[in-house]
Amino acid sequence: MKSDWERVRMGSPVITSLWRLVKSNPAVWAIFGLIVIFSAIVPEKFLSSSNLVAILKNFAVTSMLAVGPTFVILLGSIDVSYMGIWMLGGALVWLLYPYLGLASILIYPIFGILVGLFNGMVHVKAKIPSFILTLAVTAVFAFLTTYIRNVSGVLTLTVPAYNFLRESPIPYLPSPFLLALPVIVAALFLMFFTKLGTYLCAIGSNEEGAKLAGINVEKYKIMAFTVSGLLTGLGSIAIFVHLGCQTRVDFDPSELVRGLAAIVLGGTPLAGGMGGPHRTLLGALVYVLIFNGLFLLPGVDPNHLKLYIGALLMGAVIVASRALRGVLIA
């Protein structure tokens, strides 16, 4: 058996690299399995073109919430400020549209960078646990968004002028997906073709060793948070467009869990040191497939969504916890 495989792998470098991908990413099996299962049970619903487009859209949204924070998770820290950046960033775009015109969408990445810088500085210099810090930041931003909506007396913070972004030039590829693509490419580039990815893995794997190797650990930690903020800011544009050129105005923990679940399902351990955005993309696809397929099944009540999400996250972290054996964690 094995020798057969070896021969096949020897023959083609494409197969070799594909085999490596599958071998090191169990999420690939999960994706494959989910597709087979749902195609077998509800083929006419699951494989319809409208559903596949919906999957692509949801994949774009989920992955845009998760790729940024993955860089922070490489450190072994965590960044959940993506909810806050997405919500308040959209509110800022709406607020500034009358003054800046179409350029106001640029607020998103700028705001993302600023929030990321703030998180990084406070986490590194004041030594606050990153989860609590970024969660508080998200909460503050979320309430601020709701407040802005309440004060302005409108129901949604919609900027109709961006509606042109909603039409995709390519059939079957929805525009949120197209908008997400450059962010995905940027994330993969940062991970594999700059020293940033290597350094973050090094810090997450062995912080003292990284220091001994002459890496400015504090600087790169701050940089990880900043990159996370920037990518989330850029990615939020795709979500903004997906939601009909508006932002979310009420805080929902299940959206928060979505990003974390994608990261954990992708197989990036919370202890840091390995993994990366490529795994998160796979994890996002798993997440989307599970919930897309689940609600196509008869007898599944969408009102119980939170229950399922919680159970899924619990299962995912238990599976992912194997990487953390032997370490006592707070």
Added chain:
Amino acid sequence: MNVGDALLEVRNVTKTFNKVVRALDNVSIEVRRNEMVSVVGENGAGKSTLMKILVGVYKPDSGKMYYMGREVPFPENPLDALRRGISIVYQEKGVIPHLKVYQFLFLGLEDRFTRLGRLQLEKIIGLARSVFEELGIKCDLASSMYELPLSTQKMVEIARAILNIKLMVGEGSNITPIIILDEPTAPLSLEERDELFSYLTSLKKSNSFIFVSHIIPEVITFSDRIYVLRDGKLTAHHDVRSEKVFEEELFKEIVGRASYHELWARYESVKVRDIDKKPTVLSVRNLTKRGYYTNISFDLHEGECVGLFGPAGCGKSEIARSLYGDIVADYGEVIVDGKKLKLRGEPHTRVRMGIGYFSGETGKELLLFWPIRKNLSLVNFDKVTKSSLKIVSVISFKAEKSLAERIMNKLRIKAPSVEAECYSLSGGNKQKVSVGKWIERAPRILILEDPTIGIDVGAREDIYDALLEMKKNGISMILVSDDPKEYALLCDKIIYIKEGTSQAVYTNEEFRKVMGL
């Protein structure tokens, strides 16, 4: 000796910490081209302080440095040292387990391989391949560091150090890199050590090495010259190429031979005759943990102290920690009082069976921000609580305080009061607090791991006194240490462990004879 033939020389280096502790006292060493110089000594002899001065982590109080015959200032920081061709491979913590081999090899050097913001992976991997070919390392560049055998990890680290110097100084210049190896063999098995040393010998053509160690045989076999440090002073210098150096002689130079008769007398004073006839409290049968130790069996009698002796990394400390439940052995039996212990048991189950564990690593063991009082009562809750309410037990602060005062007097712990926070104490006093809690608890078996590591002589004697008294009171002990003196002082039976298997069992007398004490 002519200054000219030395590549690097330091003269009369003195370094004092906190204005009191003299870590280095007037030490001079030199390194020539293409040789391996060993610096040997016990823990705390000043080896690592000297190395840290050479790579610019510490600044010496006084002393001079010469490089190729010219006087130069001491390096300001590791980068500065690197520019002069000096690099260090740390004992541990240097390897970053999750990085790929080529990523680790070029960690910190990425800027040289970046064009238009893009890392030139092909170039890096290509260069890594040629470096490995040149230096003779065989491994898959794309595998992660943790997947490699430990010896290969060390080789990659050495290659990284050489590469760092080469790139920092410039490829063309004919500088000879000086690589400092800080206890490189500690975690390695015997074969891995041989592999590493033959590798180092092959690298000697173009590099010089400073080899820091306390493992005598390998020092004699593989180095060209040997410097011996004891208590911060240079006590001996041997040129292995021109004189024959014997292990026993070197050993005596390392540990000093002042107080051996006294040691022996103290051991004899608490020795119990026919200790083998006493009841067995602990028996270990075929205990095995894959990759660490295999088939370890021994009996521990009441009031007996068994020493597990062997080179660092031989598995002795893992055996001790498995007995305490800190790590889990794969199979085998541990029997206490005829009851088989679960191998998977956590430390608290062991404490319930009357086993205690004490290590010299106070940072790991103590709650440094707690007062002495609370630290002492942490394992002695039953002594300081009264269950007057039947259901709940309540800590009595009075009992706690008197207990703490008793132990402080007994061990001569120097602290303002029982309320003093432990982090403010000196290393020796911290260790006394750490051992004090077990004195009060009086377990039937006490596992000691490096009980006096890195503390001054006075505190060490106090701790020995306390341990000997416990032994006299019938407490059995298992000792793991790096210091042969400790075995000679405490142990009735010494099991010599090499590569995880027990090689020989010595009595105290035999052990002293073997070690030349």
Added chain:
Amino acid sequence: MAQAWISREWFQRNLNTIIPISGLVILIISLRIANPYFLTSWDSAITLIYGMAWFMVAACGLTLVILMGSFDFSVPSVLKLSAMIFAVLYPMLGLYSILLSLAVGLLFGFINGTLLARFNIPSFMVTLATSMVAEGAAQVISGGYTRIITDPAFRAISTTMILGLPSIFYWAILVWILCIFVTFVTPFGRTIYAIGGNIVGTRLAGINVKKARTLVFMLCSLLASFAGILYASQIQGAHMQVGVLDMIPLFASVVVGGTALTGGVGGVHRTLLGVIIIRWLDSGLSMLAIDLNVRMIIFGAIAIVMAILTIDRRRIKIMK
């Protein structure tokens, strides 16, 4: 000696105490200035107690977990679920539904603690997951509808007047004193502090760390559950909005009291002050007609600032 007292070092050492006390004084003065009728009648004091008491019960539990260096995100969700179970089952089971409700709380704590201690998953992750499950369960049980119970026995649990004060006040004080007792003078309490201070050393000292951590999480969820029962009784029912906005104020009141996020520093006794400050500030701000969202923003900011101030940086090597 008098000079040494007010030294910089003394100030830094006691920062955890100085900030909450001075905060409370400033708060009282400024509320008084903003609203001359503030706290002038006994009724308004009782209203304040109703606002603080159930909150205090939940905050005590959270403090225990934070003292251990962990975090419990599921407190408000368990609170909601318990209130919901109590209200939904009360018509069928009467006061026995309290037991069931507390049992569910314990179960959630057990799940949290087990996943943390046995599977070694970071506590925030575990509790985030269980909080989603609890939210979902509350939705399933109630069908999303508000339950109103008018039975006086249901109400009596927290509103019976004893010596001019509602019973919920005594419940809260009882829980507070019990928690102080446990943390100060019992070996178990000592263990909580020890785990927060140095978990590795605590384990090596022969203390069953897994059991202790699980127990603390169970205690926290039990108290959250009890708080839910008290709250349901106080508002005569339960609805899906219970607890939704409580996480930030809860967290804020624990850190404002002076309990450090890194664990091992602070205590339940401090949380009373934190709860008084946060709840008083809340009611004061709402009296000034300040938007709910703005209040949350203020609490979030207070929480971050206090977390920065109270963390004992000497003991951190690597912060994740």
